[in-house]
Amino acid sequence: MKSITPFFFLFTLCLFFVPQEIVANQNNAITDHILQACEHTVHNDLCITTLSSDPISEGANQTGLALVALKVASQNASDITDHVKVLANDDSLEPGVQQGVSDCMDHYLDAAEQLEDSIAALLVGAFDDVKTWVNVAIGDVDQCDAAFKGLKNVMSKNNKVFHQLCENALAIIEALAAGK
Numbered sequence: 001m002k003s004i005t006p007f008f009f010l011f012t013l014c015l016f017f018v019p020q021e022i023v024a025n026q027n028n029a030i031t032d033h034i035l036q037a038c039e040h041t042v043h044n045d046l047c048i049t050t051l052s053s054d055p056i057s058e059g060a061n062q063t064g065l066a067l068v069a070l071k072v073a074s075q076n077a078s079d080i081t082d083h084v085k086v087l088a089n090d091d092s093l094e095p096g097v098q099q100g101v102s103d104c105m106d107h108y109l110d111a112a113e114q115l116e117d118s119i120a121a122l123l124v125g126a127f128d129d130v131k132t133w134v135n136v137a138i139g140d141v142d143q144c145d146a147a148f149k150g151l152k153n154v155m156s157k158n159n160k161v162f163h164q165l166c167e168n169a170l171a172i173i174e175a176l177a178a179g180k
Contacts, residue, residue: 030048030052031052031057031058033057033060033061033062033065034047034048034051034052034057034065035048036062037051037062037065037066037069037172037175038051038168038172040171040172040174040175041167041168041171041172042164042167042168042171043164043167043168046164046165046168047069047168047171047172050068050069050072050165050168051065051068051069054068054071054072056068062172062175062176063122063176065172066122066169066172066173066176067119067122067123069165069168069169069172069173070115070118070119070122070130070134070169070173071119072165072169073115073134073137073162073165073166073168073169074112074115074116074119076161076162076165077108077111077112077115077137077162078112080108080155080158080162081105081108081109081112083158084101084104084105084108084155085105087101087154087155088101088102088105093154094151094152096151097148097151097152097154099147100144100147100148100151100153100154100155101154101155103143103144103147104144104147104155107140107141107143107144107147108140108141108144110136110137110140111136111137111140111141111162112137114133114134114136114137114140115133115134115137115166117129117133118130118133118134118137121133122173127173127176127177128177130173131170131173131174131177134166134169134170134173135170137166138163138166138167138170141159141162141163141166142163144159145159
């Protein structure tokens, strides 16, 4: 874990010192690079919307778009973790559902960590590691769903979106790794 810290520092610096032309995108422009990256995804509309809403995407190459896709998935995991914390304190949920929520908390914390690791790996071109960690994050959300088997799944919508964001990021990374 300690070896990953310098990569996050470098990634943060890269994002901080992005040229103003790239950051100035206020129109959610859909560029040819975004369309090209998203053509490999199953959830094409979500991909285009997600990437075009981030100002960094306008001038980004395929690697930059892959980073944005991972960043969005990671942020989504963090947002869901915050939501799960609120659900965990909801006394109106039946005990089995509360246990499922507790399990999901663990899975989303793990998924967020895996996505952070995948961002660091992408920065050094370790595509196999990136794919492994994104797949583990997808597995985590599948385990979250499994925690509600036979119960009301209060996480299903969140899990679906997170799953789709990860699948999109994975597709962009696989195309990048293949040189498409």
